[in-house]
Amino acid sequence: MAPGYLRAGPTGPRLLPPAAEDLRAHLARHGPVPYRGGAGLLIPDVRAAGLTGRGGAGFPAHRKLAIVAAARGRKVVVGNGAESEPASRKDAVLLRDAPHLVLDGLQLAAEATGAAAAVLYLHRGGHAAVLRAVAERQAAGVDRLPVTIAEAPPRFLAGQETALVSRVGGGPALPRFGLPRVSERGVAGAPTCVHNVETLAHLALIARHGPRWFRAAGTAAEPGTMLTTTYEAAADGKPRCLVAEAPIGTPLADLLPGLPGAQALLVGGFHGTWLPARTAATLTLDNQALGRHGAALGAGVLAALPAGRCGLAEAARVTRYLAAESAGQCGPCLNGLPRIAAAMAELAGPRPRRTTREDAERWAGLVTGRGACHHPDGTARFVRSALAAFAPELSRHAGGQCSAPGSRPFLPLPDGMPAAEDDWM
Amino acid sequence: MGGYQARRAQPGTRTLRVDPIQCTGHGVCAELLPELIATDEWGYPVIDPRPVPPALEAEARKTVAACPALALRLVRE
DSSP: OOOEEEEOSTTOOSSOOSSOOOHHHHHHHHOSOOOOSSTTTTHHHHHHHTOBOSSSSOOBHHHHHHHHHHOOSOOEEEEEOOOOOTTOOHHHHHHHHOHHHHHHHHHHHHHHHTOSEEEEEEESSSOHHHHHHHHHHHHHTOOSSOEEEEEEOSOGGGGSHHHHHHHHTTSOOOOOOSSSOTTTSOGGGSOEEEEEHHHHHHHHHHHHHHHHHHTTSBOSSSBSEEEEEEEEEOTTSSEEEEEEEEETTOBHHHHOTTGGGSSEEEESGGGSEEEEHHHHTTOBSSHHHHHTTTOOOTTTEEEEEOTTSOHHHHHHHHHHHHHHTOOSOSHHHHHHHHHHHHHHHHHTSSSOOTTHHHHHHHHHHHHTTOSSSSHHHHHHHHHHHHHHHTHHHHHHHHTTOOSSTTOOOOSOOOSSOOOOTTOOO | OHHHHHHHHSTTOEEEEEOTTTOOOOOHHHHHOTTTEEEOTTSOEEEOOSOOOGGGHHHHHHHHHHOTTSOEEEEEO
């Protein structure tokens, strides 16, 4: 499915160009890379701009830069373009249409941290535009550091920061536990600054236009624009996927015109939170507003499940996928997620046992906070919010009814399940 | 080093942590220190997140040393 475009917002699009840009078009629009001439010099501007990471966690972007800038020895920067959330398309669209903005940001992050190596971490295949862009820049001598490409396996957790560091270092893309942080000890032991590719693109614009310009869009607490991937039902009932750049703080109903008539909104992707559509239609695209309802933007996935679909069936499919995507390293996740998935499958069918909902809730509580990474926590959040948002459907199923028996799947999942345990390379 | 010594002498500032990747669910820890460690229904430890009380610190140390997977740690908060 090719994502469409929506470029919303009073400040207009910043990242997404009207059409895909090669180096010449990029230079015409943005000019050359605004190198600052030394390590650390860009970091105060990034801090003043209030840029937060756009990969999901939303931490202040300047902190990782500052920690790695202060570290000694050989350092590495990595642009994380391994968008591993099946519902997210925004990084793929950004890399296709504005690859040079991302690559500018990677060079600037390398300069700011004093890194000796710059890596772009991407899924295998489908990134012809960015590979072309890297070659164009090499030929034109634009980059100070050569960019190497590292390949991510097609796994949900492959983009997780510690998994990325392991994979870029030549190992499997498996999360690791605890300290030290990758900013202290990352790729092959080197202090490593990992930023999502959208974060790098914003950084490239902050370097050009300054923090005040950046803050002209967004809210005071969460400045700037962000890329979102939205799903709504088209007239034929099939899901329609759009990648949109919007100022943070935009009403969700502006991004999803059909939201008031929908059933529920999934905010933040498969580690995210289901909200009843009535609630979501009153909210805005920012963590302050969403946080009051237990939700967070994550990497900007917003999926409005239309009426006439079974939310429990959707949630059960996704939970099964998430269980299969456990790295299997931690006991609670390895044991708990398949049980939660089985419980959700039962709840998605007619007349589940009376204890099954309680079991799912209990297991969700039991796995939370007990993994090396946040996979069990995110899965538990998804499941608990589904059980709350689809409570009316649970009652129907208890009585042997379903509001949409056998309805077509709405949320996108990869074809087939991961084949083997050894495909983490 | 003086600061290190001083902090070390302070009671109640350490908590038990398990490395969930290393942990193989032997359950030795829950047997030795049931006051702070329970097991879930799959045999993996569920650890009291609060600081270890001073009266249990010696026991906690022994439990850490007894973990066959070397997965249990006593960490300073």
